[in-house]
Structures are given as structure tokens and as C-alpha cells.
Amino acid sequence: MLNHSMLPIEEIETNRLRLRKFTPELYKQVFEQCSKEAQMQVFAFTEEAMLEKEKEKYHKGLATHNRSFVNFKLFEKSSGLHIGNCGFHTWYTEHFRAEIGYDLLSDTYKNKGFMTEALQRILHYGFTEMKLNRVEALIGPANIPSQKLVQKFGFSKEGYLREHYCKNGDIQDSIFFALLKREYAL
Numbered sequence: 001m002l003n004h005s006m007l008p009i010e011e012i013e014t015n016r017l018r019l020r021k022f023t024p025e026l027y028k029q030v031f032e033q034c035s036k037e038a039q040m041q042v043f044a045f046t047e048e049a050m051l052e053k054e055k056e057k058y059h060k061g062l063a064t065h066n067r068s069f070v071n072f073k074l075f076e077k078s079s080g081l082h083i084g085n086c087g088f089h090t091w092y093t094e095h096f097r098a099e100i101g102y103d104l105l106s107d108t109y110k111n112k113g114f115m116t117e118a119l120q121r122i123l124h125y126g127f128t129e130m131k132l133n134r135v136e137a138l139i140g141p142a143n144i145p146s147q148k149l150v151q152k153f154g155f156s157k158e159g160y161l162r163e164h165y166c167k168n169g170d171i172q173d174s175i176f177f178a179l180l181k182r183e184y185a186l
Helices: 024-033 034-045 048-060 112-126 142-151
Strands: 009-013 019-024 068-077 080-093 096-104 133-139 156-167 170-179
Touching: 009 048, 009 112, 009 142, 019 024, 019 080, 019 112, 024 048, 024 133, 024 156, 034 048, 068 096, 068 112, 080 142, 096 112, 112 142
Parallel strands: 096 133
Antiparallel strands: 009 019, 019 068, 068 080, 080 096, 133 170, 156 170
16 A cells, blocks of 8 residues: 555645646546545545545546546645645547636635636646647636636636536536637746
8 A cells, every 4th residue: 555655746836835736647546556544645635525525536437538637736835734726627638628627625715816826827737738729717607706817817708608517406507718828928
């Protein structure tokens, strides 16, 4: 059994954050070679229910032959706490495009610029390291802070998807935003 310090976990940094990179390959190592305690440490989970939910996603298949993901867990440098997530999913590798997703785990961390700081570094990573040409964002119409965030980075509104996803049993719409590599100021 591997312990969490033996895993090849890549991290990138910003002024206030450490961004721990997760890929399908890392998930496979963690869930097939690590103890439950090591798994909890790798994901920085405080409750076993959180780990079980992550395991379920893994067993259902996080990546396929033509889609993958790169996700980063956000850790505040000053406290060492896991405060959120940001990364790319639905990454169509052969088409050089992916969807961005992000969340903060508590309202405590909102309106402090953490996601702006993380997103700047992660978009740069996507366009340079992953060789993306296009990054897409699907955002609920009522989520004004998220719409403002992507527009701050130059995302353009491309459309409106009616009854696009289900959240807590409620069918909701999405606004479709996208950013092309040539539009992003690296």
C-alpha cells in the first residue's frame, strides 16, 4: 500500500493558493493502491461520506476513450485548508476543448478573490500545458457572480441552453460561455 506522500501529485502555486492536480491516472493509483486513511489525506476529506462519494464517481468512470479531465483542489497557503476546486472536465483531447468548472467549499472564502486567482493560473495551464484551443463554461442564469468571473477573463456569451441540466431534482437552464486561446491574454 502506498501512503499519500509517495504519490506523484503535481502542485502549482499562486500568491495565496496551492493547486493540487488530479487526473484519471492519479485517481486510479489512489483508489487501487492506497489505504482509506491515505485516500482521505490525498483528497483532504474530513468525512468518510465525502470519500465514498468520490469513490462512486471513480467507479462510474471519470474518463472515457475520448474524454478526460484535469482538476485542481485549492488549498489556502496561510491555513493549509482545502477551500475549493477548479479545473477542466469534459476534455475532448482530440478537439482541444474542455469545460471549466469551479466551486468554493464555504461562503467564508467567497468575495475574496480566491477563484479569480485560481482561474487565472488554471486557464493559463489549460492553454499552455493541455494545449487547449477552447474553454467552455456553462452557468446558471441566476449565478451572476460566476457569469461576471468568466467575463472578467474574456469569455463570450454564445448561447442559452433551455432545460439543460438537473440540480437537486430541478431542471434548469444554462448560459453557454466560451474563451478561445487567441482571445486569452497569456
